[in-house]
Amino acid sequence: MTVRIGVIGTGMIGQEHIRRLTHVITGTRVTAVFDIDTARAEEVAASVGARALPSGGEVVDAADVDAVVITSWGPTHAEHVLAAVAAGKPVFCEKPLATTAEDCLKIIEAETAHGTRLVQVGFMRRYDAGYREMKRVIESGAIGAPLIVHCAHRNASVPDSYTSEMACQDTAVHEIDVLRWLLDDEIRSVQVLRPRRTRNAREHLQDPQIMLFETAEGVRIDLEVFVNCRYGYDIQCETVGEEGLVRLPDPAAVSVRGAGRNSTAVLQDWQGRFENAFDTEFREWAASVAAGTEPTGPSSWDGYAATVITDALVTSLHSGETVRIDALATRPAFYGGAGR
Amino acid sequence: MTVRIGVIGTGMIGQEHIRRLTHVITGTRVTAVFDIDTARAEEVAASVGARALPSGGEVVDAADVDAVVITSWGPTHAEHVLAAVAAGKPVFCEKPLATTAEDCLKIIEAETAHGTRLVQVGFMRRYDAGYREMKRVIESGAIGAPLIVHCAHRNASVPDSYTSEMACQDTAVHEIDVLRWLLDDEIRSVQVLRPRRTRNAREHLQDPQIMLFETAEGVRIDLEVFVNCRYGYDIQCETVGEEGLVRLPDPAAVSVRGAGRNSTAVLQDWQGRFENAFDTEFREWAASVAAGTEPTGPSSWDGYAATVITDALVTSLHSGETVRIDALATRPAFYGGAGR
Amino acid sequence: MTVRIGVIGTGMIGQEHIRRLTHVITGTRVTAVFDIDTARAEEVAASVGARALPSGGEVVDAADVDAVVITSWGPTHAEHVLAAVAAGKPVFCEKPLATTAEDCLKIIEAETAHGTRLVQVGFMRRYDAGYREMKRVIESGAIGAPLIVHCAHRNASVPDSYTSEMACQDTAVHEIDVLRWLLDDEIRSVQVLRPRRTRNAREHLQDPQIMLFETAEGVRIDLEVFVNCRYGYDIQCETVGEEGLVRLPDPAAVSVRGAGRNSTAVLQDWQGRFENAFDTEFREWAASVAAGTEPTGPSSWDGYAATVITDALVTSLHSGETVRIDALATRPAFYGGAGR
Amino acid sequence: MTVRIGVIGTGMIGQEHIRRLTHVITGTRVTAVFDIDTARAEEVAASVGARALPSGGEVVDAADVDAVVITSWGPTHAEHVLAAVAAGKPVFCEKPLATTAEDCLKIIEAETAHGTRLVQVGFMRRYDAGYREMKRVIESGAIGAPLIVHCAHRNASVPDSYTSEMACQDTAVHEIDVLRWLLDDEIRSVQVLRPRRTRNAREHLQDPQIMLFETAEGVRIDLEVFVNCRYGYDIQCETVGEEGLVRLPDPAAVSVRGAGRNSTAVLQDWQGRFENAFDTEFREWAASVAAGTEPTGPSSWDGYAATVITDALVTSLHSGETVRIDALATRPAFYGGAGR
Missing domain, CATH: 3.40.50.720 (NAD(P)-binding Rossmann-like Domain)
Incomplete structure (x- = not known):
């Protein structure tokens, strides 16, 4: 069919x-x-x-x-x-x-x-092989309970129309979704820090930004968002647990020794980085439609959470203060649990 | 259509x-x-x-x-x-x-x-992203003319029915094809060396084997075939040129720090390693069929070359001697050139 | 002599x-x-x-x-x-x-x-080959102006007598000194965050901790201090600049493929990690004494700065608030500059 | 004293x-x-x-x-x-x-x-931390009995006075000594292969060369000697055993992401690569002299073996044939064993 x-x-x-x-x-x-x-x-x-x-x-x-x-x-x-x-x-x-x-x-x-x-x-990150393997490692108990997550989301450059708020709404939103899923935990507060700005961004843009999150379980997340990092598209994620840590791999690429250096190319755009994730996302979604079953991907609740959390980030971007998030304290049973 | x-x-x-x-x-x-x-x-x-x-x-x-x-x-x-x-x-x-x-x-x-x-x-290796990137690097001239290639083809284990000759015919044959393509060069002689045998192979099996190749251009290739290496499925390839070298990457995998070690999992079977290559191989072949154009993958000539070269390997496996290959000295114009 | x-x-x-x-x-x-x-x-x-x-x-x-x-x-x-x-x-x-x-x-x-x-x-970190190479890269301009530094300081375990304050005074103090030197910049504010505690620490100990620093130039530093990480002694440092980033290497160690994994040992104690740095520190100091010249290592001012900054960290550890540091705004000319 | x-x-x-x-x-x-x-x-x-x-x-x-x-x-x-x-x-x-x-x-x-x-x-390689760790791993039994060793010895360039024979006598001799020690095994035959020559070598020089060794235990060693590789000084060694393999690390160096690449510097000369090994070599030798005990480093027998084996390599370089070595079949008891 x-x-x-x-x-x-x-x-x-x-x-x-x-x-x-x-x-x-x-x-x-x-x-x-x-x-x-x-x-x-x-x-x-x-x-x-x-x-x-x-x-x-x-x-x-x-x-x-x-x-x-x-x-x-x-x-x-x-x-x-x-x-x-x-x-x-x-x-x-x-x-x-x-x-x-x-x-x-x-x-x-x-x-x-x-x-x-x-x-x-x-949200396609949940379908990336690296994040999936990281989740398997966490759920295996191999690193114990997660305590801290370090992330970076870097783009080579952005168009002039990109605003400081978009760093929260369009860029960090991917980490927000994938981290909630990865940790099976909910975000309870956020804060945006403003580092020294790169000269390679337009005047109106705060770039880079550091975003701090605390989850219901007390996990602390730091996320560097840097959208004019110049050297390429680079996604980093490291989850530190009680017994060890697990780190997302860099994409496989041939290494070259030449001109005094050993080097690998860095991807230049997100399409190459998440091409397979997009394919898997649609393949699994289409399979659920064909089977007449509920989708297994990010739900309306996850979409709501992303909006609530990015709203809080934008508030913090402007105020500099930590913003508490209470709206997500109770997840409806319909969306998988009274919990979090 | x-x-x-x-x-x-x-x-x-x-x-x-x-x-x-x-x-x-x-x-x-x-x-x-x-x-x-x-x-x-x-x-x-x-x-x-x-x-x-x-x-x-x-x-x-x-x-x-x-x-x-x-x-x-x-x-x-x-x-x-x-x-x-x-x-x-x-x-x-x-x-x-x-x-x-x-x-x-x-x-x-x-x-x-x-x-x-x-x-x-x-022969699906030509469709692997790593080999393709390696070929691009070679053809870019970044490493100069190729001089030496070091390869390893390791399987965790093989069934009892696997013979020493199959190391040539079924295992090394993949490197034979991909190296001819990678170097755009022809193999002119082969030799099989018999290292100390692993105790993890059956009595009848020479495992590992080292296969040496010389090409028309004088490039020397050494290939370790080790089909009971125990630890996983592992394909290595490094091309050394006049100005530098290029090495195939290990598959991307999360790294874990725990129990005193920093480690990544090694794949256990070839399916995972070449899944994407198989998909690309059939996608490109089907596209050529749909377009009514000639296929761009390995040709009958390549299939012939693989058989001639594996035959020579088997001869050398038994004799221990270097075996010259003359049958491939002239490639028909129909298959892309009077050359090689 | x-x-x-x-x-x-x-x-x-x-x-x-x-x-x-x-x-x-x-x-x-x-x-x-x-x-x-x-x-x-x-x-x-x-x-x-x-x-x-x-x-x-x-x-x-x-x-x-x-x-x-x-x-x-x-x-x-x-x-x-x-x-x-x-x-x-x-x-x-x-x-x-x-x-x-x-x-x-x-x-x-x-x-x-x-x-x-x-x-x-x-403070011996300034004598570590990795940090010195990182400083050379930064000063070469290759990564542009530094904007963010990500650090981690992990110990396998600490004795029961180790307190939460010691994470600031005895552990983070090494990063404080080396970062001031690395960036040639002064720290202006600090904050300590308290992540979920590991079950592997004693009840009285906040472990891990995240320490945030802002420098006079606006560089943001995040430092994870985790002194019961279990898996080993692990020092990480990554400086993100306008044009690229530079990362401290892991110590060289043989890699082993076996039992389905590719792995390297993680050092278990700081002595091995900084043995060469200690040697160089004393060699260079002794040379200055022998030559009758001023020492080139960390000065009294650097010692003062370390104490002021760790005091501020301890204050923040207890209050949870950001603590501004004004005492270091003007460096005496005797210690190399009216600046910072 | x-x-x-x-x-x-x-x-x-x-x-x-x-x-x-x-x-x-x-x-x-x-x-x-x-x-x-x-x-x-x-x-x-x-x-x-x-x-x-x-x-x-x-x-x-x-x-x-x-x-x-x-x-x-x-x-x-x-x-x-x-x-x-x-x-x-x-x-x-x-x-x-x-x-x-x-x-x-x-x-x-x-x-x-x-x-x-x-x-x-x-012979200072025996004092290099990486080789020593490799030897510990081999002797621990973690990789089982050694079967194959892959080596490369690359220099950025050599002076015009360097001859093809020196690749055996002055360059490969380091691998010869360290491999005999690493494997606790004796070399029984050698062969030199002549790959396509780099255009970056003088006319009289066969560069690169591939040297093949077989030991008394049947271990096969392949060694690439390439003394005009241009990109730096690079020593590679990988020992493949029945249960896994162990590989010498590259020297630790900061990694830099910039200009679309992730890279580390390659050392340019052997002094930097083996500086610590030289220090340790003399420190241990001086300690044995001070203690009045026999030296623990390479012996006269090892010096003799190196000369016999490099002589055989030179013979093979000229003849192209495998050269058997019988002179080392029996090691005098004075030099630690009737064995090999």
Whole structure:
């Protein structure tokens, strides 16, 4: 059985997912798309034998759409997710789930009322082989209880339109999701520190930033976000536990000895770094849709948590103070536990 | 357009490729299979909605078969490849192309008479990201002209049925193909050395072995083949050139500090090591079939070379002497050059 | 010319330095010692052909003592250093220079009045080959201006007598000195965070701790101090700059592939880690004494700074708040600059 | 007690050892020197407060010389070593022990007649921390019985006077000694292969070379000698055993991420690589002299073996054939065993 997918939003990331669903993942087919830019929607649709429809709602409701992928502009996510939930169709929503915590809660309410999970949020790090191996090591007990996590998220450069707040909302959000999952723990407070700024960033941008997190279990996380590090795209993560530590590997690359140095190339962009993670993410999501089971990836609750936590980061970025997070103290039973 | 594939041989490797063509690669579908074990063929066919046919010939000739994959017992390869060439259909043949040099030459003759390349031989190392990056580095001139290559091919263990000759024919053959491609050079002589035997091998087995190669350009290659190394599956390759060297990376894996050591896991089997290479191999082959172009992977000539060279290795294994190889001195123009 | 040295304090570290001055470093000889434990002083003196004297003062004043090494109990350091300065003799004082900032200032005053530098404080990290190479890289401009430093200081375990304050005073103090030197920058504020405690520490001990520093230039430093990490002694340091980063190496050690893992041993104690640094420290100090020049190692000002900063860390450890440091805003010209 | 040392030969390596015995090693003093270049001898002697004597024999016989270090021109070694043995004085002879196997045998005969070991040959690799750790790992049984050793010995460049034979005599000789010691095994045959020559070597020089060894136990060793590798000084050694393998580390060096690469510097000369090994070599030798015990380093027998084996390599370099070595089949009891 082929899963027929409707895609809302045919911009860069939408086209990338359409390519993936068409040419990389087996068992999926894009049948309908919508974009506010009608011409682009038509063109993309034509390239994969799909129809361009006049609205996101029509994509959701189309008879030949089994599941929906949302890759439109962030502020429109909530509306489309709610429509999919209302239609009882599985929906994969690129991050963020919604741009406000209130909208996330509306989705949670609707999904809970529906009675089974329909929503998966597009945090792909959970599908990266390195993070998965790290999680297996942690869960094996080999390093004991986690106590501290050191992270770095570095990009070679960002466009001028990138703001200090985006370091929280668009960049750190990936660590936020993957760390909550990795530790099976919830974040309770955050703080943003402002190091000396690099001269390689635009005047308006605080770059780098250091973000501090404390979890419900008392784990302390430090995250360096540095989006103009110049030398490449570099993701580091080290979890320190009571009996040892586990560190994410650098991507495999040939080493070269020459000109007095032994060296390996550093990746220059995130696509190469997380290409396989994206593939696995969609493969596993499509499999859950095909099987008619609940998705196993990041839930609406995770999407809500990400928004609440990045909001707190932005508050701290401006105030410099530690910001407590109380909204996540109790996770609904529907989302896997009274806990945390 | 979906490429419809007939598979001859539904044993372990056949089933693996059928899974890949059905569930991993997009744009391909298995429509017909044959196996000498009829029950197994029926079962495998049923699992993917294909038909089991009564002979390899009927698979080749089936109207709904655009291209053929041969994964049957080695001695039957030549017959099926020749049938596919006679039918003018693209054929992917697992190694070896044929078990004798004579049969390889018959295929070359048939294919040359056909006038365009139809045959690809299943050497997957050329599709491994590490080897490809190594080839890019070599071709960039960064290390100058290659002078020496150091290789190791280690398996944790082998079954009792594994013989000393298989170290040449089934194990070293992968390095033979990838090194010829990596260096764009031809092997001119071989020698097998017999180190002290591990007590972890069966009495009949010379393990490890050291194989020495000299190429037309004078490059010297040493290859350690050690198929009971116990600790895992480990592929090493280092090319030393006039200005520097390039080394294949170990697969990325999380590092763990604990119990007084800093360590990473070693892979235990080749499937994990070359999973992505297999996928890329079939993806690129299927793309060439879909496009109606000649395959870009290992050719009949490469399959012939592999057989000639492994034959020479076996001779040297028994004699201890260096064996010169003259059969490969002139490569037919049809296979890319009067050269080498 | 042999430099004749008097050693005050013949406990473990004193004996270690006496061994080094006698058997490792050429051109030095221990001629007189004092210890409050007279029997121990006699025994140690006899082993190297020195005399045991009845007081530290007599060691300082002895005619056959060219320079003094102080390795007695911390609270007695100031008295002995002041005596050496009064006698106009070069003095090497193990950390701390003094246990209070007031006493450090008295030493600074006395030394300044003397007119040339006589005092060197025993921070040996500046003599470690790795840190020195890191400093060279930073000063070369290769990574641009430093923005962030990530550090970890891990011990396998500590005795029961080790307190939370000692993590600041005895452990972090090494990073404090080496980072001030590495960055050629001054620390302006500190904060101690309390992560989840390891179950492997005694009840009274906050272990691990995270210490945050901000420098005059705005560089942010995070330092994990974890003194019951179990797996070994492990020092990490990574300086992130505008154009790249530089990371301290792990000590060289053979790698072993076996039992499914590729691993290297982690050192178990600091002696092995900094053995060469100690040797170089004393070799360079003795050379300055022999040459009659000012010492080039950590000065009284550096000793004062270390005490001021560790005091601030202890305050923050108890309060949880960021503690500003104003006392170091202006460095006396005598100690190399109106700056910082 | 200070060991008083006479040094015969005050060229570059002689001066280096005199510096070491004077300024690095404690408990040793150079009291007398000889060199055929009288002016140089006088100058060197003056710099360390020693006397320049008119002949090597007078250095050996001088009353204030407890032990002799020979760093003169190779062909003169035998004469001086024999003189020292005749005088019953410990003697440290830089490699080679003698330039002919016959002269080595004369020394063995004289030393055996003397009745205790007096001679140590200057192979410093046995004192390198990495090789020593490798030996510990092998002897621990962790990798089982050794089966294969892969080595590389690379220099950035050599002077024009360097010949193909020197690759055997001066370069490979270090591996020969350290491998015999590492494996506690004897070499039984050798062969030199001639790879494609680098264009960066002079016309007369076969560079690189591959040297193959087989030991009495059947261990196979391959050694790449490449003395114009351009990128630096690089020593590699990997011992493959029945249960795993152990690999020599690269020297510790800071890693730098910048300009799209993660890199470490490669050492450019052997002095930096083996500085600590030289120090340890002399420290241990001087300790044995001071204690009046037999030296524990490479013996006359090891010096003889090195000469026999390098002679065989040179023979093979010219003939291309495998050369059997029978002279080492029985080691005299005096040199530690009827064995091998």
